[in-house]
Each structure stands twice: as structure tokens, then as C-alpha cells.
Amino acid sequence: MLSLMAASPRLQRQCACGAPSAGGGSCAACEEKASPQGLQRKTLEIGAADDSLEREADQVAERVMRMEAPAEAPLETSQPRRPVVSRTTDAAALAGEAPASVPAALASP
Secondary structure, three states, X not given: OOXXXXXXXXXXXXXXXXXXXXXXXXXXXXXXXXXXXXXXXXXXXXXXXXXXXXXXXXXXXXXXXHOOOOOOOOOOOOOOOOOOOOOOOOHHHHHOOOOOHXXXXXHOO
């Protein structure tokens, strides 16, 4: 009996150079050519605890820790503002008269 993995078709892509590549990217040879030696990960070097950069970092940290806490923003305790609404109407609406089309609309079934 065949396993499902062996029976299912696989799509294999090629690198730009024509060589087969795993996962659809570049082949191992092209990746090695494209990777400059200067970008390889180096081991972390820890400097002396009393060098100039450490002293500067300590001074900045001390200054920051001595700073006063920022003042909190005042809470708005006054009544919320009502939005300003500007509308213009014609004189008939101000007088309380309905437009001429209203009685006709009310009379229709």
C-alpha cells in the first residue's frame, strides 16, 4: 500500500540559474554566492564595565531617574460642549405654516 505522501504530486520550483531549489527560493549555490561574508553573524563582544560608553549610559540613566514625573493632563470636569448646529429656514417655516404640498399629501390615500 502506498502512503499518501508518496502518491501525492509535488511541485518543485527552479532557481533563477536553472538548478532545482527547495521551497521555491534560490538554490544552495546561489544563496552562498549572494551571502556576503561581512553579513555573517559574529559573536557578541562585551566591553569593559568602565569604558566611556558605559559611563555615558550610566550618566543618562541617572539623569532620567532624577527627572520629575510629568504632570498629568487635567481632567475635563466642565459640562460637555454641545455641537453647534447651523440651519437656515424659509420664512414660512418660521411662521408655522406648512408648505402647500402638505395638504395634498395628507389628502391622498
